[in-house]
Amino acid sequence: MYKYHCLNPISNVGLEYFPGKYENSESLEDSDVVLVRSANMHEMQLPKNVVAVARAGAGVNNIPLEDYAKEGVVVFNTPGANANGVKEMVIAGMLLASRDIVGGIEWLEKQEATDDIAKLAEKKKKQFAGCEISGKKLGIIGLGAIGVKVANAAVHLGMDVYGYDPFISVDAAWNLSRSIHHINDLNVIYKECDYITIHVPLLDSTKKMIGADEIAQMKDGVVLLNFARDLLVDEEALAEALKAGKVKKYVTDFANPLVASTPNTLVTPHLGASTEESEDNCAVMAVKELMDFVENGNIKHSVNYPDCSAGTCVDVGRVTINHKNIPNMISQFTKALGDAGVNISNMTNKSKGDFAYTMIDVSTPISSEVTKALKNIQGVYRVRVIK
Numbered sequence: 085m086y087k088y089h090c091l092n093p094i095s096n097v098g099l100e101y102f103p104g105k106y107e108n109s110e111s112l113e114d115s116d117v118v119l120v121r122s123a124n125m126h127e128m129q130l131p132k133n134v135v136a137v138a139r140a141g142a143g144v145n146n147i148p149l150e151d152y153a154k155e156g157v158v159v160f161n162t163p164g165a166n167a168n169g170v171k172e173m174v175i176a177g178m179l180l181a182s183r184d185i186v187g188g189i190e191w192l193e194k195q196e197a198t199d200d201i202a203k204l205a206e207k208k209k210k211q212f213a214g215c216e217i218s219g220k221k222l223g224i225i226g227l228g229a230i231g232v233k234v235a236n237a238a239v240h241l242g243m244d245v246y247g248y249d250p251f252i253s254v255d256a257a258w259n260l261s262r263s264i265h266h267i268n269d270l271n272v273i274y275k276e277c278d279y280i281t282i283h284v285p286l287l288d289s290t291k292k293m294i295g296a297d298e299i300a301q302m303k304d305g306v307v308l309l310n311f312a313r314d315l316l317v318d319e320e321a322l323a324e325a326l327k328a329g330k331v332k333k334y335v336t337d338f339a340n341p342l343v344a345s346t347p348n349t350l351v352t353p354h355l356g357a358s359t360e361e362s363e364d365n366c367a368v369m370a371v372k373e374l375m376d377f378v379e380n381g382n383i384k385h386s387v388n389y390p391d392c393s394a395g396t397c398v399d400v401g402r403v404t405i406n407h408k409n410i411p412n413m414i415s416q417f418t419k420a421l422g423d424a425g426v427n428i429s430n431m432t433n434k435s436k437g438d439f440a441y442t443m444i445d446v447s448t449p450i451s452s453e454v455t456k457a458l459k460n461i462q463g464v465y466r467v468r469v470i471k
């Protein structure tokens with residue numbers, strides 16, 4: 085029996101993929117794996133029995149990836165599973181920033197439902213008039229799962245789209261409409277675009293990447309959309325630009341005291357991925373990743389370990405080792421197994437940054453002494469006997 089714990093509510097459509105041998109545990113303490121959405125795990129002490137964390141979503145800035153990797157805890161996310169939900173919010177955000185739909189609805193809600201309401205509305209409507217997005221220039225920073233979908237949708241809506249992503253994946257590039265201008269210099273986007281939307285992960289290198297200098301370059305009356313993370317933008321500088329009318333609207337999915345009290349902001353309560361479809365997609369993907377890891381030791385879509393797969397074990401046994409990415413590890417593993425008379429039938433090793441993962445299939449059973457010998461090798465973070 086395996087136990088999983090959910091730190092946030094996770095869609096049942098996903099959880100139902102767990103077969104009977106998995107049990108939902110109310111307690112983190114006795115769990116083998118953890119599912120999470122946006123709960124902050126930075127101050128959380130993970131019990132030793134937890135072998136993996138799956139983020140049912142894209143952003144992993146709420147998880148201490150390196151600390152967990154050093155404890156041999158593999159962290160997964162669900163790339164692309166909620167991208168369409170966010171894309172639709174971005175399109176909605178552009179429309180809400182262009183026409184005073186919110187103002188019009190709020191005005192109408194305050195009116196008495198009298199016979200002359202239609203006449204009154206016709207008289208008032210010019211106050212809520214706006215512009216269309218068709219024909220306008222949209223700049224997209226980050227052409228990953230979300231950025232690509234936004235770019236393609238915006239093209240279909242008649243926008244002239246500029247995209248920037250120095251690390252674009254081959255897959256993303258294949259999926260991108262050919263009519264998008266591929267920009268190598270972010271300043272072009274700042275200078276040319278009427279709408280700018282950011283879709284990059286929050287990293288040390290991207291924190292406050294849109295600051296006072298970037299805003300100063302932007303066109304007067306630009307609309308900035310942020311459905312990625314608030315800390316990507318220097319919101320103090322932005323608040324000044326909003327007050328001065330330099331930036332027409334800031335559409336953000338991340339509430340904080342500053343944006344909640346700044347004029348010309350449209351703030352939504354982190355709704356980007358809050359659709360039935362996105363929640364189901366993320367949960368299904370996260371559960372499948374965890375099951376494959378727990379039962380086979382395979383890693384797919386990890387953000388702190390390399391992807392590494394050996395299929396299903398068809399031999400007598402399988403052992404997996406999370407370890408430091410340093411020389412001489414594999415020779416020590418094979419020696420420990422060889423000294424115990426264990427024959428290796430298949431082995432795969434992958435590395436990513438400072439961390440590596442080795443999967444070994446064997447034709448003779450793995451004893452607790454061999455497991456102990458592997459654990460004692462310097463640089464080994466975790467050893468799991470899968471079979």
Ligand SMILES: NC(=O)C1=CN([C@@H]2O[C@H](COP(=O)(O)OP(=O)(O)OC[C@H]3O[C@@H](n4cnc5c(N)ncnc54)[C@H](O)[C@@H]3O)[C@@H](O)[C@H]2O)C=CC1
Nearest residue numbers: 142143226227228229230249251283284285311312356357
């Ligand atoms: N509001 C919401 O509910 C949601 C927000 N998000 C946020 O959106 C972010 C992006 O999500 P996805 O598109 O699914 O991730 P992704 O990983 O598919 O795409 C991110 C892209 O950003 C690019 N990138 C990284 N650094 C960059 C830089 N300095 N300049 C330009 N491009 C850069 C990468 O090359 C990659 O193509 C997530 O990290 C998360 O923070 C994601 C899903 C839901």
Ligand SMILES: O=C(O)C(=O)COP(=O)(O)O
Nearest residue numbers: 121122141142143357358
């Ligand atoms: O996937 C992401 O990065 C998100 O921001 C979505 O967060 P959520 O799962 O809605 O708490």
